[in-house]
Amino acid sequence: MNYNVNEKGYYGEFGGAYIPEMLYPNVEELRQNYLKVMADPSFQKEFDQLLKDYVGRPSPLYFAKRLSEKYNTKIYLKREDLNHTGAHKINNTIGQILMAKRLGKHRIIAETGAGQHGVATATVCALMGLECIVYMGEIDIKRQAPNVARMKMLGATVVPALSGSRTLKDATNEAIRDWINNPVDTHYIIGSAIGPHPYPDMVTKFQSVISEEIKWQLKEHEGRENPDYVVACIGGGSNAAGTYYHYLHEDDVNIIAVEAAGLGVDSGESAATSVLGKEGIIHGCKTLLMQTNDGQITEPYSISAGLDYPGVGPMHAHLCKTGRAEFMAITDDEAMKSGLELCKLEGIIPAIESSHALAIFEQKTFKPDDVVVVSLSGRGDKDLNTYINYFNL
């Protein structure tokens, strides 16, 4: 079984490029060039250099001793929270900004949910001196205020998305509309492993540095490259794609994908796409998405803005359908509790997105000598308001 994208842009039956003709020239230009550009030694050199000197990679693979003791298994945390700007998102934006420059684009647009991708995009635009416009749902602008301020300080224009549910899905719609209206000079930096081909593959490849590092880091710790499990939360699926990438075809590595159940999978307020979703088309790709019987996309819910998305990247839809990955759903309450637990046991304040991945230890029992690597995709600074309100701190 192949879990990577095929030459037509599909993961099994998922993926493709379901885009209006207005977007075709842009997406086609990218499709024709992305692999060539990424294979160019000068691109690789610049990308690696920036990841090292600017982002601070490699990010540590940390053995979480007290957490491991509590759950009686070996838990390693891949510390993407220690990256510059506080999440894995910057791995992708560094890659894409270099791509945009090589394609001769000088105007950058992006969508953002939690604001982490918006901040990461604003950051690389400042770094490269490019104009930056970030679309963000009006609701998310309110619940992630510190990140809005950061984007503004970095010189980006933040445009509120006022349509639909006014969250990530709608911000993505607005970004796509902007791209339709600016077909020549603009590059759209999509923030997750979603969108029309080649985006899911390109984003996955930029994020694959995560599992590339886990391999040699785990070898140092445990004398073996392959853990028994890799675990990541899934919004659109970029930190997960990066965490899984080099293990997709390693049969001895189990893959766990963690979705946001919101108030509960059956509560009507959830973002657990693999359970609630059906095959369909969202934001230019065929994948699993939450929708009515009539094919209208429904509004998801999660306490975590970064997981509040009605779809999932096509690679993950394929991993789900083939059974390669085990999908788990974690509620708001479970995630918040596990987030606080990590603070107390390890002195790390995680992003609420990442807290979802940590919460699986309450649901699933691992063997004492199992090695479980969890992607700690981001830090909790941006979520302080939510933590304060939730725990009455």
Next chain:
Amino acid sequence: MNRINQKLQEDKKLLSIYFTAGYPNINDTVSIIQDLEKNGVDMIEIGLPFSDPLADGPTIQASSTQALKNGMTTEVLFGQLKGIRQSVDIPLIIMGYFNPIFQYGVETFCKKCQEIGIDGLIIPDLPVDVYHEKYQAIFENYGLINVFLITPQTSDERIRYIDSISNGFIYMVSSASTTGAKVGFGDQQTQYFERIGNMNLNNPQIVGFGISNNQTFTQATQYAKGAIIGSAFVKYVTNEGVGSIKKFITGIKN
């Protein structure tokens, strides 16, 4: 012969109107269609509303949202259109995004269209390749014409490819934009219209996006077989209601 092909043979410039089904009120669909025909419109695009209309600007987004709130669904629309051919002769095209059609089942959808007397479909986010590979045979089996878009950025080579797969007309988007974003044409547009005109394509072209009044209609049809008005009509209906469609159409035609 399909009504679209018949209409395209008429020796006149064609006026096509887009409206969102179920807007402003759920039951306006049929009366709008009848009114448009009565007032001399040549062809109609019935918009099947979608929650996330990526290629549309604020006007059609808002009408789609309202139509869905009003309770419009694929099934409701088909119910309303049943029997439409007893009163309406001009070509009817359904314009909608792919996901609702995909959920309905592409073949079932096409079959239903044929039963009702729909002549064609415009599905902006169904790519030409996927159509050609997976769905063309089905569409043709049910006598439906699928209409593709081209834009000023579409390469000549791709236009020729799209022309080879089309069997009705080509929807010539006047400028790279979402619907309702720009009004009127400049030199860039006229050069583009001329360039396409000079390609001598097999399929006639109908211009859409940016047409709102008699002046822009006349300009567009100087280079093309017809023109489509969408956002301007939806806006008009929003402001003036469905009672004065005649005034709008008369304004376009002279």
